[in-house]
Amino acid sequence: MDIKPTSPTSPPPQDQPPLAVDKAGSTGTAARPGDRIFLAFSRGSGIALLVVMAAIAIFLTVRATRALTKNEGSFLTTFEWAANGAHPNFGIAVLLYGTVVSAVIAMVIAVPVAIGIALFISHYAPRPLASTIGYLIDLLAAVPSIVYGLWGALFLVPHLEGLYKWFDDYLGWTGIFEYNDGTPRSLFTIGILLAIMILPTVTSVSREVFLQVPKMHEEAALALGATRWEVIRMSVLPFGRSGIISASMLGLGRALGETMAVATVLSTSFDIQPSLLDSGGGTIAQNIASGFKEATDVEGSVGRDALIASGLVLFVLTLIVNGAARMIIARRKEYSGANA
Amino acid sequence: MSNITVNKSADPASAPQLSTLRQARLPWWGPAAPLALALIIGCGGGALIGLESKIQWGLISAILFVVFTYLLTLKVEGRRQAKNQLATSLVWVCFLLAVIPLASLVYETVDRGSTVLDGYFLGHSMDGTQRMLAGGGVYHALIGTLEQVAIATLIAVPIGLLTAIYLVEYGRGKLAKTVTFFVDVMTGIPSIVAGLFILSLWIIMLDFSYSGFAGAMALAILMMPVVVRSTEEMLKLVPNELREASLALGVPKWRTIIKVVLPTAIGGITTGVMLAVARIAGESAPIVLLVFGNPAINNNPFEDAQSSLPYYIYEQWQNGNEPSYDRAWAAALVLIAFVMILNLVARGIARWKAPKTGR
Numbered sequence: 029m030d031i032k033p034t035s036p037t038s039p040p041p042q043d044q045p046p047l048a049v050d051k052a053g054s055t056g057t058a059a060r061p062g063d064r065i066f067l068a069f070s071r072g073s074g075i076a077l078l079v080v081m082a083a084i085a086i087f088l089t090v091r092a093t094r095a096l097t098k099n100e101g102s103f104l105t106t107f108e109w110a111a112n113g114a115h116p117n118f119g120i121a122v123l124l125y126g127t128v129v130s131a132v133i134a135m136v137i138a139v140p141v142a143i144g145i146a147l148f149i150s151h152y153a154p155r156p157l158a159s160t161i162g163y164l165i166d167l168l169a170a171v172p173s174i175v176y177g178l179w180g181a182l183f184l185v186p187h188l189e190g191l192y193k194w195f196d197d198y199l200g201w202t203g204i205f206e207y208n209d210g211t212p213r214s215l216f217t218i219g220i221l222l223a224i225m226i227l228p229t230v231t232s233v234s235r236e237v238f239l240q241v242p243k244m245h246e247e248a249a250l251a252l253g254a255t256r257w258e259v260i261r262m263s264v265l266p267f268g269r270s271g272i273i274s275a276s277m278l279g280l281g282r283a284l285g286e287t288m289a290v291a292t293v294l295s296t297s298f299d300i301q302p303s304l305l306d307s308g309g310g311t312i313a314q315n316i317a318s319g320f321k322e323a324t325d326v327e328g329s330v331g332r333d334a335l336i337a338s339g340l341v342l343f344v345l346t347l348i349v350n351g352a353a354r355m356i357i358a359r360r361k362e363y364s365g366a367n368a
Numbered sequence: 369m370s371n372i373t374v375n376k377s378a379d380p381a382s383a384p385q386l387s388t389l390r391q392a393r394l395p396w397w398g399p400a401a402p403l404a405l406a407l408i409i410g411c412g413g414g415a416l417i418g419l420e421s422k423i424q425w426g427l428i429s430a431i432l433f434v435v436f437t438y439l440l441t442l443k444v445e446g447r448r449q450a451k452n453q454l455a456t457s458l459v460w461v462c463f464l465l466a467v468i469p470l471a472s473l474v475y476e477t478v479d480r481g482s483t484v485l486d487g488y489f490l491g492h493s494m495d496g497t498q499r500m501l502a503g504g505g506v507y508h509a510l511i512g513t514l515e516q517v518a519i520a521t522l523i524a525v526p527i528g529l530l531t532a533i534y535l536v537e538y539g540r541g542k543l544a545k546t547v548t549f550f551v552d553v554m555t556g557i558p559s560i561v562a563g564l565f566i567l568s569l570w571i572i573m574l575d576f577s578y579s580g581f582a583g584a585m586a587l588a589i590l591m592m593p594v595v596v597r598s599t600e601e602m603l604k605l606v607p608n609e610l611r612e613a614s615l616a617l618g619v620p621k622w623r624t625i626i627k628v629v630l631p632t633a634i635g636g637i638t639t640g641v642m643l644a645v646a647r648i649a650g651e652s653a654p655i656v657l658l659v660f661g662n663p664a665i666n667n668n669p670f671e672d673a674q675s676s677l678p679y680y681i682y683e684q685w686q687n688g689n690e691p692s693y694d695r696a697w698a699a700a701l702v703l704i705a706f707v708m709i710l711n712l713v714a715r716g717i718a719r720w721k722a723p724k725t726g727r
Contacts, residue, residue: 062620067622069530074534074544076527076531077554080589084561091568144458144461148460171473172703190423224470255452285561287558288652313560343557354549354552
């Protein structure tokens with residue numbers, strides 16, 4: 029054993045007395061000092077990751093408690109965010125409503141379309157085109173959210189006005205599709221924008237799952253004379269159901285936490301609009317980004333802590349959604365590699 | 369529209385039968401006629417009634433196309449085939465619906481961004497430039513982005529790499545399972561939450577100032593799980609025979625990992641790291657909280673506020689005038705080009721170096 033170590037982090041392995049090897053043999057673990065140190069480092073990194081997660085939860089909770097004890101309103105029901113003054117009064121209701129509603133709108137729009145695209149890539153597109161399209165969709169997942177925000181504010185918003193008037197004409201009687209004012213920078217616009225943003229995520233996960241459907245199932249269905257749609261309905265969709273659910277939840281998680289695109293497009297106000305098309309409302313992440321500069325200016329206020337408290341709510345929300353998605357994936361072991 | 373012909377070959381029952389027993393079929397150009405009709409009615413009708421937004425024209429055309437192809441197939445080929453046709457049209461419509469906004473995004477960015485993008489723009493900062501006037505550039509933001517991303521990579525890659533090695537090479541039992549689960553959950557942490565965490569730890573509690581380094585730490589938190597996941601996948605692809613051969617020669621496990629396993633997977637690992645870099649380079653939320661923005665050039669990431677490309681875009685958008693919008697689009701173009709080049713290079717490496725797999 030005359031191996032010279034090259035890694036600076038690991039000391040040279042000592043000449044092993046045979047006894048140590050025997051000891052190690054009984055447990056099956058590493059016995060050489062090099063091995064032991066390497067294992068310690070890699071296990072340490074794993075533990076460090078867990079520590080970071082725990083630290084996030086702890087630090088946010090500590091700061092949030094500080095803000096909540098000074099809050100003069102009710103954190104759950106106050107429709108206001110005035111945390112910077114001497115009498116802080118703030119509540120999360122409006123922000124939570126905006127976050128959940130815009131994310132749900134995004135899901136409702138994006139998931140069916142994403143399943144369609146995933147099916148298009150896996151089952152409909154001409155072969156040479158399919159991999160190129162899949163590749164393009166993956167590239168689009170890398171477009172930064174602020175660029176979506178810029179595009180949303182300067183291109184999408186002006187083009188939605190006509191559509192909203194149309195909605196108002198035909199669906200205005202429902203109340204939620206009423207449209208009253210001039211700039212459509214509303215929660216519904218955010219929903220559309222978020223849908224476009226999470227589309228690549230949901231598509232690529234569903235596509236992976238659709239490609240894993242056993243060929244035998246599909247060929248058996250085809251041999252029985254099924255049309256392509258019947259093949260999809262009978263073999264592809266049942267096999268991919270849990271994959272689709274977890275893909276949607278991963279998309280939901282991304283939509284809930286999206287910050288800059290919302291901060292750029294939404295015109296905010298602290299009340300809950302009965303109509304989805306009218307400007308107003310806000311989301312948790314957007315409120316943190318937009319309200320941050322103001323909150324730091326005032327000495328001794330709990331402004332930043334109040335924002336951290338709302339961040340904690342967002343953290344817990346995404347933790348639940350992502351945890352649930354991952355558990356659904358984990359139940360089907362073969363999907364574990366579906367998403368990076 | 370090749371879907372009908374593909375349909376025929378995908379339906380093995382129809383091929384060997386006698387022609388008298390075969391169902392009536394639409395010719396290969398079947399969907400083209402309804403498509404043309406739908407487009408004419410959708411756009412022409414839309415223009416006649418005076419619908420303002422082209423989005424409406426498109427939506428009307430799409431719905432008409434789906435209905436027309438369904439009815440036509442129902443008439444000629446029967447109910448089951450019509451359902452099949454309905455699904456096919458819907459899938460195509462979904463695809464087109466998704467491609468249009470994404471294409472428009474890329475087109476707008478390139479079109480509007482290229483108006484002010486030149487050497488001057490890349491080589492100057494915003495220091496001393498009037499917000500309302502044209503001029504100024506993106507140099508300070510470029511420096512900021514490069515430094516913050518580099519520091520984040522230096523923090524995240526070693527930890528991520530070692531964690532992945534632990535999970536694949538050593539990980540058994542409860543700890544490994546817990547780490548795997550939390551790595552997965554961690555990929556979903558909103559970037560603003562990572563920013564808030566560093567804010568409360570580094571700036572509020574330890575009382576450091578806003579700096580590029582603080583932002584880089586938040587970016588590292590976002591990057592770590594991505595690196596772990598991709599490295600893990602790559603290490604799993606390394607054939608066990610290689611490990612066994614090395615161990616059988618008496619090579620210690622740690623040297624086997626460093627000298628055999630990692631070099632085999634290095635292509636995929638590099639790809640994963642570069643994709644992770646591309647992801648965090650576009651993050652703006654933690655930058656708003658931790659780096660704070662600075663119109664002047666600050667080359668030192670450890671002291672005082674910096675800027676970054678995503679932050680610069682946000683800042684220019686907030687200025688709310690045409691010269692600023694132009695600058696924002698140009699910066700967006702620079703950022704997209706940066707991210708896309710990283711992506712393309714990463715995928716090139718992946719294709720060139722990837723260990724051969726079944727699929």
